[in-house]
Each structure stands twice: as structure tokens, then as C-alpha cells.
Amino acid sequence: ILNVEQSPQSLHVQEGDSTNFTCSFPSSNFYALHWYRWETAKSPEALFVMTLNGDEKKKGRISATLNTKEGYSYLYIKGSQPEDSATYLCAFGNSGNTPLVFGKGTRLSVIA
């Protein structure tokens, strides 16, 4: 059974703080790593798909890095805003004919 771990489980930061959290996944048979943002009362929304070791993606104040050899990805948020409050999910795709495996998410609360 593939295991995807996210840490921390939850995080409270002040508006303007920068923050980051981790997604750990199996380093063998890697194919893709996805990040999603899930705001309360909305649907999960895709942020990034990363496929290459060393990949870095950026969207506004949010960026992500990928290390497939050691099996981890970091998501960074620069200058957190209250609208960044959400649960951030990562999902691992391997090279087999298997579905994405999601972590339990990191719940971020940004306090104004």
C-alpha cells in the first residue's frame, strides 16, 4: 500500500508570514506529484503537477519544489494572506496503472 504523508497536520500563521509544508511519498516508481488547494465549502483546486526531479513551480506567492530521489516535495507560501486559508493536499502518481494516492492534507489558517 502506497503511503503519502503530509506535515504538519495543521498550521496557524499570522498574515504576512511565509510558511512551508511537506509531502513525503515513495521514491520508487515515481511518475507525478500533484498539489491541490481545498478551501472550505469549495472543491479541491489544482495548483501544480510536477514530474521531474528538481522541478520548481510557481503561481503567484505559492511555489513548490520536488525531490524524487528522496521522496519529498515542499510547498511554500510567501507573505500569507487570509485568503490562503485552506487545506493543501498532495497526491502521488506512480508509474504503474494505479490511481493517485492523496495525503491527509495540511490545514493552513492565516490570522489577520
Place this chain on the structure above:
Amino acid sequence: KAGVTQTPRYLIKTRGQQVTLSCSPISGHRSVSWYQQTPGQGLQFLFEYFSETQRNKGNFPGRFSGRQFSNSRSEMNVSTLELGDSALYLCASSPTAGPTDTQYFGPGTRLTVL
């Protein structure tokens, strides 16, 4: 383009009943996946369908079943409902069924079993 739609949005059933949930994918998307989300758990994979064929099935009892129609719309059915089936059920569509495909999620169906 219209997003993924799910019906109904909310459902209350009693133990022993059965329920059918519906998912309409984004136009042109041929893959539909279903997930169950309960408090404290991540998204638990239920099924994945591509071009009317079930590609993968998660570790759920046989009471959970699904299907996909020729227009890519999908339904999932839960028979003999149990209290533990109370959850948010999400479906997601993607153009194909590859691991690099972004999944587009619907708003979910909130099922409460009394």
C-alpha cells in the same frame, strides 16, 4: 466550459437503504474518479472509470459499486447503508486516465446515514 457537477448535493438516508450518486464530468473528459472523505481521513479512492471501463477499484466493500455511461457521466451506488458511510463523496474528471493528468473536482455529495 462547465465544471464537474454532482447530484444531489445533500442526502439523508437511514441504515439499510441504498443510494445512487451522480457525476457529470467536464465536456471532453473521459476519466472519472470517485473519492470518499471522512473527518480525519484523506481522500480515500473508490473507483476510476475510463471510457465506460473500471480501471481501478479502491479497498471498499462490495456494497460500493459504480458505472460509467457512454457520455462519460458516472454513477456510484451504495447498498445496505451503514452509519460509517456518512461522508463527503467527491468525483473528479480528467481528460485521460494518466498519473500526470490534473483532476477537476466536483462540489461533492454530502451523505448522512441515520
